[in-house]
Amino acid sequence: MTVDGTDYRLTNLGYGVAATAVTGQEAIDNAEESRPDLILMDINLKGPMDGVEAAERIHKRLDVPIVYLTAQSDEGTLKRAKLTGPFGYLFKPFDERDLHTTIEIALYKNESQIKLQDESDQNVALFEVVRILAQNWSFEEKCKGVLRALTRLSEADLATLRTVYDTGEFLSLVASTGTDDYNRPDLLPIKQNLAGKALEQRQYQVANDYPANPKADPGVVAQGFKSVVCLPVNSGGQILGIVSVMSQKPAHFTPRIVRVLNAIAAGLGNL
Numbered sequence: 106m107t108v109d110g111t112d113y114r115l116t117n118l119g120y121g122v123a124a125t126a127v128t129g130q131e132a133i134d135n136a137e138e139s140r141p142d143l144i145l146m147d148i149n150l151k152g153p154m155d156g157v158e159a160a161e162r163i164h165k166r167l168d169v170p171i172v173y174l175t176a177q178s179d180e181g182t183l184k185r186a187k188l189t190g191p192f193g194y195l196f197k198p199f200d201e202r203d204l205h206t207t208i209e210i211a212l213y214k215n216e217s218q219i220k221l222q223d224e225s226d227q228n229v230a231l232f233e234v235v236r237i238l239a240q241n242w243s244f245e246e247k248c249k250g251v252l253r254a255l256t257r258l259s260e261a262d263l264a265t266l267r268t269v270y271d272t273g274e275f276l277s278l279v280a281s282t283g284t285d286d287y288n289r290p291d292l293l294p295i296k297q298n299l300a301g302k303a304l305e306q307r308q309y310q311v312a313n314d315y316p317a318n319p320k321a322d323p324g325v326v327a328q329g330f331k332s333v334v335c336l337p338v339n340s341g342g343q344i345l346g347i348v349s350v351m352s353q354k355p356a357h358f359t360p361r362i363v364r365v366l367n368a369i370a371a372g373l374g375n376l
Contacts, residue, residue, distance in 0.1 A: 111174075111204070112125060115204075117201060118201060118205050123135070123139035123141045124139045126150075128150055128152040129152060129153075129158060130152065130154060130159075132150070132156075132159045133159055133163055136163045137166065137356075140169070142169070143169065143170050143192075143208060143212060144160070144171045144172070146159065146160050146171050146173055146174065147174045148174070149175070155182070156173065157173075157186045160186075160189045160191070161189050166313070166356045169215075170191075170192040170214070170215040171192060172194070172207055172208065173186055173194045173195070174195050174197065174199075175196060175197065192210075192215060193211045194207075222361060223364060226365045227368050229258070229365065230368035230372070233251075233372070234254075234369060234372030237372070238372070245279075248373065249280050251266075251372060251373050252264040252348070253282045254369055255348065255350050255366055255369055256282055256350065258365055258366075259350060259352070260357075261351060261352045262287075262352055263281065263283035263284075263330070263351045264283065264349065264351070265289060266281070266348050266373065267293065267349070270292060273295075274294065274295055275294055275295060276298075276304070276346075277291065277292055278290070278292075279346065287328055288324060293322070297320070298321075298322045299312055299321070299333055300335045300349050303335035303336065303337055304344060307337055307339075307344055308337065309334060309335060309336040309363060311358050311363055312332065313331075313332045313356040313357065313358055314332075315330055315331055315333045318333075325351065329353045330351040330352065331353055331354060332352040332357035332358050333350070334350050334358045334362075335349045335350075336348045336349075336350070336366055337370075338373045339374050340374035341374075345374060346373070348373065350366055
């Protein structure tokens with residue numbers, strides 16, 4: 106994704122351009138929609154929001170490396186840019202060799218960081234699951250223990266575990282955690298919600314603007330939830346159920362949080 110018009114150079118180097126933008130808000134919207142592998146962000150953009158502010162907002166929502174492009178910037182702007190954790194800078198004018206080298210280094214650094222973070226997160230998830238499995242608890246208590254770990258580590262508000270009801274048309278509530286203020290219907294139609302989609306596609310589903318999602322449950326929206334992630338519980342290749350984690354904060358579930366939740370939810374398959 107670019108915000109400065111270097112599309113033809115990227116194409117010459119063999120990269121695909123997911124989207125382009127000329128304002129900060131366009132950059133944010135395009136990033137959320139296209140989920141690019143990397144963003145080339147010009148510090149000086151049209152409109153009231155500069156590239157640094159746009160990068161900061163994107164960084165809070167997405168784990169995507171950003172490389173700044175700039176002709177000249179004052180010291181204060183550069184200091185602000187550093188705080189956003191960029192993966193590189195390109196000072197105009199630059200040639201294709203500099204562009205290619207900077208992009209490849211940024212992608213490599215990002216991949217390495219994700220790998221290290223994933224290893225750390227997997228260890229945390231494994232510890233949580235092992236600790237719960239070791240307890241002399243009932244099945245329901247262990248399920249609730251895993252759900253509590255999910256909500257705590259993701260700073261979410263509610264987590265539920267559902268399995269397929271006998272008829273195959275509904276998801277039945279098995280366990281949940283969160284305040285008693287939230288309504289938790291015993292049965293949910295599989296075809297009409299995000300959990301059913303996760304079950305059907307056998308992979309997690311994330312809705313960080315949940316009210317706008319076509320699979321949004323009106324009852325969940327009415328309770329103020331704005332971000333929802335649904336994760337299949339897999340055991341030996343068989344999907345046993347669906348874990349749903351919900352937050353009242355918009356754009357709450359970053360890729361890193363989802364990876365942690367997915368690892369912990371997988372532990373339910375061992376209960």
